[in-house]
Each structure stands twice: as structure tokens, then as C-alpha cells.
Amino acid sequence: MSTVFSEEQRDCLQELINVAMGLASDKLARFLNTFVHLQVPAIELVNSAQIPAQFEARYSHTEAALVSQGFLGNDGLRGEAIVLYQLDNAHRIAALLGYDTDSASELEMLTDISSILTTTFLNGLADQIDNSLSYSAPRVLSSRQNNVSEALQETAFHWELALKVDISYQLVDHSFNCDMLLLIPGEAVLNIQKILDRILEEY
Amino acid sequence: MSEDWLTGPVLEQLNSGVLVVNEQLQLVYLNSFLQRHSSVQLSDVKGKSLFQVFTDVPEAWLRRKFASVLELQSPSFSSWEQRQYIIKLPHLRPVTSSSQYMAQNCTMLPLNDPEGRRYVCLLIEDATDAFVYQQHLQSTLQKLELSNRIDGLTQALNRRYWEEQLKLEVQRAQRYQQPLSLLLFDLDKFKQLNDQYGHLGGDCVLIELTARVRVLLRDTDWFGRYGGEEFGIVLTNTALAGALEVAERVCLAVNSTAVTFHDQSIATSVSIGVAQLDAVGDRAHEVLIGQADIALYNAKRDGRNRVVVFSAGETEFLLKAN
Numbered sequence: 001m002s003t004v005f006s007e008e009q010r011d012c013l014q015e016l017i018n019v020a021m022g023l024a025s026d027k028l029a030r031f032l033n034t035f036v037h038l039q040v041p042a043i044e045l046v047n048s049a050q051i052p053a054q055f056e057a058r059y060s061h062t063e064a065a066l067v068s069q070g071f072l073g074n075d076g077l078r079g080e081a082i083v084l085y086q087l088d089n090a091h092r093i094a095a096l097l098g099y100d101t102d103s104a105s106e107l108e109m110l111t112d113i114s115s116i117l118t119t120t121f122l123n124g125l126a127d128q129i130d131n132s133l134s135y136s137a138p139r140v141l142s143s144r145q146n147n148v149s150e151a152l153q154e155t156a157f158h159w160e161l162a163l164k165v166d167i168s169y170q171l172v173d174h175s176f177n178c179d180m181l182l183l184i185p186g187e188a189v190l191n192i193q194k195i196l197d198r199i200l201e202e203y
Numbered sequence: 204m205s206e207d208w209l210t211g212p213v214l215e216q217l218n219s220g221v222l223v224v225n226e227q228l229q230l231v232y233l234n235s236f237l238q239r240h241s242s243v244q245l246s247d248v249k250g251k252s253l254f255q256v257f258t259d260v261p262e263a264w265l266r267r268k269f270a271s272v273l274e275l276q277s278p279s280f281s282s283w284e285q286r287q288y289i290i291k292l293p294h295l296r297p298v299t300s301s302s303q304y305m306a307q308n309c310t311m312l313p314l315n316d317p318e319g320r321r322y323v324c325l326l327i328e329d330a331t332d333a334f335v336y337q338q339h340l341q342s343t344l345q346k347l348e349l350s351n352r353i354d355g356l357t358q359a360l361n362r363r364y365w366e367e368q369l370k371l372e373v374q375r376a377q378r379y380q381q382p383l384s385l386l387l388f389d390l391d392k393f394k395q396l397n398d399q400y401g402h403l404g405g406d407c408v409l410i411e412l413t414a415r416v417r418v419l420l421r422d423t424d425w426f427g428r429y430g431g432e433e434f435g436i437v438l439t440n441t442a443l444a445g446a447l448e449v450a451e452r453v454c455l456a457v458n459s460t461a462v463t464f465h466d467q468s469i470a471t472s473v474s475i476g477v478a479q480l481d482a483v484g485d486r487a488h489e490v491l492i493g494q495a496d497i498a499l500y501n502a503k504r505d506g507r508n509r510v511v512v513f514s515a516g517e518t519e520f521l522l523k524a525n
Contacts, residue, residue, distance in 0.1 A: 031274040098267055108285035112268075119277035137280040137308060 005045060009196045014043055016128050016199075017165060023124035028116075032096055037170040048162040048183060052152040055084060055179070063087040066151050067114035070136035071122055076191035077131055078184075081122065082141070082152075083114040085178035093176045111138040117167070117178070129195050161189050220290070220307075220327030223314065228253050228269060231322060240292040240305070257290050265289065272311045272323045281309040283330040284337075294331040306334035354428040356406060357413040365427025366488075369437050372425065373488040376439070376480055384446030386436040387495040388453065388475040391507040393432035396471070400464060405432075407464045408471055415456045419449065435495075443479040443512060450475045450510040458508055472508035474499060 005013065018040055025038040046054070064086055072078045094109045097116075115138045126133045142151035163182040170176070184192065214221060215235045223232040229252055233245050241257070248256045253265075268279045281289060283306035294305035308330045314322040352364035360368070369385070376383035390396075390412060397405040409432065416434070420426055425437040436453075438446050454475055461468040476499030482490035498513035505511065 027275050031271060105285050108281075111280065111282070111285070115280055116271060116275065116277070120275050123277050135278055135280075137282055137310065 005193065005196075008200055009193060010045070012196045012200055013163075013192075016125055017041055017043055019128055020121055020124035021167070023127070024117075024120040027120050027124075031116075034096065039168045039170070041168075042166045044164045044166075046162050046164055051162055051164075051181065052150075054164075055152060058179075059084065059086070064142070065090060065110050066141045067110055067138050068141050069115060069118050069138040071118075071133045072135075073126055073131045073133040075131060075195060076188055077126075077133070077195070078188050080183045081118045082181040082183065083117055083178055084181070085176075089176055089178065107140050110140055114138050118180070121167075121180070129199065131195075161186070219329065220292075220325070222253075222290075222325040222327070223322050224253050224269070224325070226273060226321050228266070228323075230256060237290075237292075237327070241290065259291050260289055261286075268311055269323050272313050273321055276313045278313070279311040281307075281311075283307055283334055287334070289325075290327065292327075294329060302331070302334060302338075306330040357409050357428050359413050359417075359434065360425060360427035362427060362429055365425055365429065365435060365437075368425045368427075369435070369492075370488045372437050372439055373480060373491065377483065377487065381440045382442035383480040383491075384438045384441045384443060385478050385480070385491050385495045386438065386446060386450050386453070386475055387429065387492070387499045388434050388436075388450075388473045389499060389503065390432040390457075391472045391474055391503075396469065400467065400469060404464045404467075404469065408462050408469055411462045412457055412471065412473070416453050419452050419456060435492075443477065446477050446479065447510065447512060450477050454508065454510055474502035474507045475510045476500070476502055476513065477510060478513040 021038045021041050025036045029036040064084060066082060066084050068080055068082050070078075070080050090110060090113060093113055097109075097113065099109050099112075115135075118138070119133075119135055122133055122135075161184050163184060165180045165182065167180050168175070168177045217234060217236060220237040220240070221232070221234040222230070222237055225231055229250055230245075230248050233241075233243070233248070238245055243256060254260065254262050268281070271277075272279050287302070288304050288307045289309050290307070292305045292307075293303070306329070308328045310326040310328075312324045312326065314324050316322065352360055354361045359365075372383060375381075390408065393405060393408075396408060400407075413426075413428075413434075416436070417426060420436065423439045425435075425439075427435050429435045436449070438449060441449070454473060458470075458472045461470045463469075476495045476497065478491055478494035478498055480487065480491050494513040498511045502509050502511035
């Protein structure tokens with residue numbers, strides 16, 4: 001077995017992620033009391049070594065934030081979810097979540113937003129494969145003072161494979177773009193392939 | 204075999220707080236850890252609003268958190284690094300911690316009972332140790348930063364930091380078109396003084412000199428040790444006339460009273476070069492140092508214990524001489 005996904009596996013994963021996004025947008029819309037439109041997320045499996053370079057260009061000229069949250073499920077499903085976004089974007093969604101910038105620190109706001117995005121999406125994914133996930137507390141890896149690609153380099157180093165999910169949330173009157181990276185270690189990739197194969201067999 | 208009997212005792216002896224509220228945010232459960240730390244009995248508070256029992260929790264914030272847990276059915280977190288605690292509780296390290304209250308890492312989890320009713324479980328972990336270490340680290344870093352910019356012997360700024368500040372102040376003065384002056388001064392005949400009284404005597408004079416000069420300066424001036432017995436003062440927002448006045452006072456303060464070292468009186472004096480910033484460009488601070496240095500050289504040549512102001516003619520003289 002290799003850590004390269006077959007075409008069927010890749011299609012299956014894309015489908016699961018599409019549905020998870022749909023579930024997440026539905027939940028977010030109810031929670032935020034506004035219409036949330038999620039574009040079908042583009043997913044890409046990349047060697048984690050390429051990641052810092054890929055994101056450097058996009059985030060080097062703006063103030064960006066990077067928040068990490070570990071997840072752990074049954075059947076050897078585990079990894080680290082990283083949400084990257086531009087800080088001015090973050091303030092837009094923070095206003096929507098009911099934060100006024102005085103009462104909560106910026107870091108607290110960042111971890112809250114990221115945690116909501118990550119856990120609603122991953123819970124949706126886990127539901128479909130009869131799994132359930134627990135999460136570590138979100139951690140800000142870098143915000144305005146640090147370099148994004150440096151922080152990514154330190155993190156991505158430990159993982160074999162990264163599932164890159166481009167997420168674009170569009171809310172009425174607001175748009176919010178971010179990138180979500182699911183970093184997954186080698187043996188967990190094999191476990192995900194087993195899960196995907198099991199689903200494929202059922203069809 | 205069912206392990207249900209385990210849950211109760213473990214929950215009660217857990218070294219973390221466990222609190223459960225229903226959708227109306229009324230208390231359903233508190234474990235022993237929380238009951239003991241907050242001095243409330245579950246039987247007294249069951250069914251009461253969380254905010255009625257714990258009156259100092261940040262209510263609006265916590266309501267928002269709980270709403271997201273209930274609505275999204277996904278966990279929410281709070282770290283002591285961003286919010287030191289949610290519920291004010293004493294901790295068990297009264298001696299070693301500078302903080303009165305327990306630092307907390309909190310997790311809020313969605314729970315559902317068999318009838319489908321929704322609850323939120325708040326887990327509170329004691330993070331006081333991490334908080335204490337973090338504080339030690341912070342204060343050590345602060346001390347380190349300070350010692351990194353201070354000259355150990357005289358407590359004046361060290362050369363590297365002083366030069367950085369000079370550069371910044373020169374840029375600032377150029378940007379806002381404010382005057383800026385520089386004093387460079389040397390302790391006269393320092394080598395002779397060291398030979399006569401030993402290095403400890405020399406050190407003693409340097410320390411005393413620094414102390415006498417410091418009281419003459421404003422908070423906005425930068426006073427640094429430039430070399431062995433050479434010092435520099437950056438006078439912000441000060442033109443030549445003002446700088447000359449400060450220089451005269453420094454000269455007098457050093458020379459007027461002898462320094463006492465092991466019952467010996469050591470008479471000392473300084474020579475001072477003064478220059479006002481007039482150069483432009485990236486290297487303006489270096490030009491300024493060069494000009495003050497020429498003036499200092501002239502002060503020594505003219506017989507020491509005096510102040511000399513840089514003038515453009517002197518440059519040419521020196522350049523020709525070299």
C-alpha cells in the first residue's frame with residue numbers, strides 16, 4: 001500500500017468533503033443567522049514539504065494568522081488542522097460572531113473562529129464515516145508578528161501528507177476566505193485509505 | 204461486565220473541574236473538585252442559573268461560547284494565555300504563585316442525554332503551573348533584555364544599544380525637522396589614573412562619573428558608554444546652545460568635586476566635544492559622531508577639562524593635517 005490515493009479514493013474523498021462543507025455551512029448559517037454560501041472546496045493532496053512555498057506567496061504581503069488544532073478519531077484517524085487567513089478577513093467574521101474588539105483579545109478571537117470552522121467541518125466529515133473526533137485546544141502558531149512560512153515549515157515538517165482544502169465562505173454582505181490544511185501522518189493516511197475503500201465497497 | 208461504577212468515583216476524584224449545564228444554562232452537575240474549590244454544594248445550587256451561582260464569570264462571553272457549542276454541537280476552548288480563568292477559584296500553590304487565582308484551560312463540550320436533551324459540559328483544568336513558569340520566563344526575558352542594553356560596570360547604555368538609539372533619533376529628528384545634538388566626552392588622563400590608583404580606582408571613577416552625569420540629563424536623552432573611558436550623550440530636540448549648556452554642566456559636575464576611593468581623593472576632569480546634526484542621508488549619524496569626535500580631539504589638544512564645539516572649518520584643518 002502506498003500513501004498515493006487512487007482516482008476512486010480521491011473522488012470519494014472529494015465527495016465526503018463536499019458534503020461536510022455543506023453540513024458546516026448549514027450549521028454556520030443557523031448559528032450566525034445569516035445566509036452562508038460555501039463554494040465547493042478545491043482539494044489537493046500535496047507533499048507537506050511543498051506547503052510553505054505554496055503559501056508564502058499568498059500570505060507574504062499581508063498580515064496573516066495561522067491557527068492549529070489537533071484531531072483524533074477512531075480507526076487511526078488523526079492529524080492536525082491548520083486554518084490560514086488574512087487578518088482583515090478575520091475582523092469581518094469576528095464582527096459577525098458578535099465580538100467587539102474590546103472585550104476579547106485578538107488571539108482569543110482568532111482561536112475561536114478557527115475552532116468553529118475546523119470542528120464544524122471535521123465533525124461533518126466524521127459523521128459520514130461513522131467516526132467521531134475529539135480535538136485539542138486551538139493554538140495560534142503565528143499572527144501579525146511572525147512569519148507564516150516559517151511557522152508552517154516548523155509544523156509541516158512532522159507530517160507526510162497534507163490535504164489542502166481551499167475554503168471560501170461567502171456570507172450575505174461579507175465574504176471570508178481562508179485556507180484549511182489537514183496535515184496527516186503516514187500511518188493515518190493508510191487508515192484513511194482503508195476507510196475510503198470500505199465506503200467504495202458499499203456502493 | 205459493565206464499568207459504570209467507575210465513572211462516579213473517577214469523576215469525583217478527578218483533579219479537574221467538571222460542570223454541566225442544560226440549554227437554559229442551569230446547573231445540572233458539579234464534581235467535587237469544583238464544589239470544594241468554590242465552596243458550594245451541588246444540592247444547594249442544582250437547577251439555579253450558572254450566572255446566579257458564579258456571579259463573576261464573564262456572562263456575555265460565556266453565553267456566546269455555550270450558544271456555539273449547543274448550536275454547532277462542536278467543542279469550544281478557552282486558554283489561560285488569553286483568559287486567565289473563567290470561574291474565579293483559589294489554587295493550591297499559595298506560596299509559589301504570584302497570582303491569586305487558578306489559571307485555567309477550559310473545554311466546553313456538547314452532551315446529549317438518552318432523551319435527546321442537550322447540555323454543555325465545562326471542563327476546567329488547572330494550568331497554574333504553566334502560568335507560573337510563563338511569568339518566570341517573562342521576567343527573565345525582561346531582565347535579559349535590560350542586561351543586553353546596559354553596560355555592566357557603569358549602568359550606562361552599552362555601545363551597541365546606544366548607537367542604535369542614536370541612529371533612530373537621527374532619523375526621527377530628520378523626519379520631524381527637530382534639532383538634535385551629540386556630546387562625546389573622555390575622562391582625562393585615564394591611563395595615568397589607572398596606573399596610579401589601580402584598575403579598581405579607575406572603575407570607581409567611571410562609576411561615580413556616570414552617576415554624576417545621569418542626574419543632569421532628561422528622560423529623553425540617551426547616555427551610553429562608547430568605549431573604555433569615552434561616553435556619548437544624545438540630546439533630543441536640542442540645538443547647539445542648549446547642548447553647550449549641558450556640556451558645561453557635565454564638565455563642572457565632574458571637575459568640581461574629587462572622587463573618593465579608599466580614603467584617597469582622585470581629582471578628575473572630562474573633555475567634551477559637541478556637535479549639532481546638520482548632515483542628511485543614511486549615514487548622518489556617522490557624520491555626527493565624526494564631528495563630535497573632532498571637537499573632542501580639539502578639546503584635548505587645547506588642554507583638557509573643557510568643552511569644544513565642532514565647527515566646519517576644523518574639519519578642513521584636520522583633514523589637511525592628516
